[in-house]
Amino acid sequence: MEIYPKSSKHYVAVDCIIFGYDILDKELKLLLYKRTFDPARGSLSLAGGFVNAKESLDEAACRILTKLTGLESVYMKQSYAYGDTDRDPGDRVISVSYFALIPVRDINKDLARQNGVSWYALSGLPKLIFDHNDMVRRALSELQTQIRIKPVGFELLPEKFTLVQLQDLYEAIYRRKVDRRNFRKKILSMGILEKLEEKEKETSKKGAYYYKFNQDTYLKLKQNGFYFNLDVN
Amino acid sequence: MEIYPKSSKHYVAVDCIIFGYDILDKELKLLLYKRTFDPARGSLSLAGGFVNAKESLDEAACRILTKLTGLESVYMKQSYAYGDTDRDPGDRVISVSYFALIPVRDINKDLARQNGVSWYALSGLPKLIFDHNDMVRRALSELQTQIRIKPVGFELLPEKFTLVQLQDLYEAIYRRKVDRRNFRKKILSMGILEKLEEKEKETSKKGAYYYKFNQDTYLKLKQNGFYFNLDVN
Numbered sequence: 458m459e460i461y462p463k464s465s466k467h468y469v470a471v472d473c474i475i476f477g478y479d480i481l482d483k484e485l486k487l488l489l490y491k492r493t494f495d496p497a498r499g500s501l502s503l504a505g506g507f508v509n510a511k512e513s514l515d516e517a518a519c520r521i522l523t524k525l526t527g528l529e530s531v532y533m534k535q536s537y538a539y540g541d542t543d544r545d546p547g548d549r550v551i552s553v554s555y556f557a558l559i560p561v562r563d564i565n566k567d568l569a570r571q572n573g574v575s576w577y578a579l580s581g582l583p584k585l586i587f588d589h590n591d592m593v594r595r596a597l598s599e600l601q602t603q604i605r606i607k608p609v610g611f612e613l614l615p616e617k618f619t620l621v622q623l624q625d626l627y628e629a630i631y632r633r634k635v636d637r638r639n640f641r642k643k644i645l646s647m648g649i650l651e652k653l654e655e656k657e658k659e660t661s662k663k664g665a666y667y668y669k670f671n672q673d674t675y676l677k678l679k680q681n682g683f684y685f686n687l688d689v690n
Numbered sequence: 691m692e693i694y695p696k697s698s699k700h701y702v703a704v705d706c707i708i709f710g711y712d713i714l715d716k717e718l719k720l721l722l723y724k725r726t727f728d729p730a731r732g733s734l735s736l737a738g739g740f741v742n743a744k745e746s747l748d749e750a751a752c753r754i755l756t757k758l759t760g761l762e763s764v765y766m767k768q769s770y771a772y773g774d775t776d777r778d779p780g781d782r783v784i785s786v787s788y789f790a791l792i793p794v795r796d797i798n799k800d801l802a803r804q805n806g807v808s809w810y811a812l813s814g815l816p817k818l819i820f821d822h823n824d825m826v827r828r829a830l831s832e833l834q835t836q837i838r839i840k841p842v843g844f845e846l847l848p849e850k851f852t853l854v855q856l857q858d859l860y861e862a863i864y865r866r867k868v869d870r871r872n873f874r875k876k877i878l879s880m881g882i883l884e885k886l887e888e889k890e891k892e893t894s895k896k897g898a899y900y901y902k903f904n905q906d907t908y909l910k911l912k913q914n915g916f917y918f919n920l921d922v923n
Contacts, residue, residue: 605917
């Protein structure tokens with residue numbers, strides 16, 4: 458039964474901006490694939506696909522992410538709906554972008570290779586198809602705001618990390634240096650990191666203590682009007 | 691020519707969460723209309739409509755806002771794309787929500803009446819159709835974050851306002867009291883308000899100085915790494 462018969466229907470796609478981070482080379486990366494169909498065959502693209510009749514937008518984004526990476530439970534957030542009429546030369550397609558945060562090591566490498574996706578460093582990103590560079594730019598800007606006002610940066614790190622590794626992550630996302638003393642002071646003063654007994658000793662003789670993000674403490678503080686705030690220069 | 695022939699097409703709508711604020715009764719309001727067609731005829735709804743074949747999402751949202759309010763240049767921001775398959779009982783409709791901020795007095799009252807829209811206080815909001823209450827909840831939560839980290843609250847105020855009026859606005863959006871001394875100290879210390887010579891004398895004998903938001907100063911500060919930050923308890 459057609460209840461809304463006078464309106465136009467549209468193709469709707471989802472595109473996933475899959476951010477990855479590797480604590481060893483300290484670089485923010487993006488999972489991209491070479492398009493194997495027209496238009497723009499052979500060009501680099503975000504991981505995307507059309508939304509089916511019987512699935513929600515979130516389900517479509519999860520389906521695509523899982524298919525390409527093998528990962529099931531990943532931090533993923535809707536970013537923005539792109540609706541310019543001429544954004545896709547193939548036809549009018551409205552696309553809803555999502556961004557996901559995953560530690561690079563968590564990905565199933567064989568599956569990724571088989572699906573033709575691979576990591577590209579965000580610095581010096583090549584031209585992607587359509588408006589995908591805009592999608593990346595907006596998602597990066599959102600990520601920069603998010604890690605300043607919410608504890609989402611930890612999604613990109615292993616469970617235990619040193620303060621240097623945490624600062625490296627912030628610098629990779631902000632794409633600039635951050636004052637070390639100020640950063641440590643601010644992050645520690647929030648009281649949401651738990652210092653472990655264990656030290657990381659691979660990068661220095663003296664070693665650096667590992668820390669863990671304490672989600673429970675954060676949620677309790679938040680309920681009492683606390684704001685995560687990491688304004689660092 | 692159909693380039694993507696195997697994919698489903700969907701109805702796509704936009705829904706506008708039009709927030710209004712009146713400095714006199716100090717309440718955040720929402721512009722709603724009574725639906726005049728099935729399904730859910732007679733129920734309260736956000737201002738919305740289907741996206742046409744030849745318009746972008748932004749264009750559709752602006753068209754609807756202008757048609758209902760007579761306003762052309764208004765602060766409007768995309769909020770979220772809602773894509774659950776069963777969200778609209780009429781058919782599968784994907785809806786992209788936008789939120790707009792307008793001072794209540796700016797609206798064309800006759801046009802609003804003619805279009806069947808009117809203001810409803812956000813406190814004690816009735817049940818709206820479909821998932822529109824969720825849309826409002828998310829947009830309010832975004833607005834609460836936005837006014838904390840960006841100078842968007844000024845969009846809801848007249849060009850000149852007193853510090854009390856500014857605090858009233860924050861309290862209406864946060865839906866709680868805010869500490870007066872802390873609020874003044876924080877907002878003034880950012881150096882983005884310009885104190886005028888003129889006083890507002892209607893609410894007190896002594897009068898209170900008017901202030902103006904200085905956009906140029908804000909943009910200059912922002913370029914130098916300054917963050918708008920109004921964490922107030």
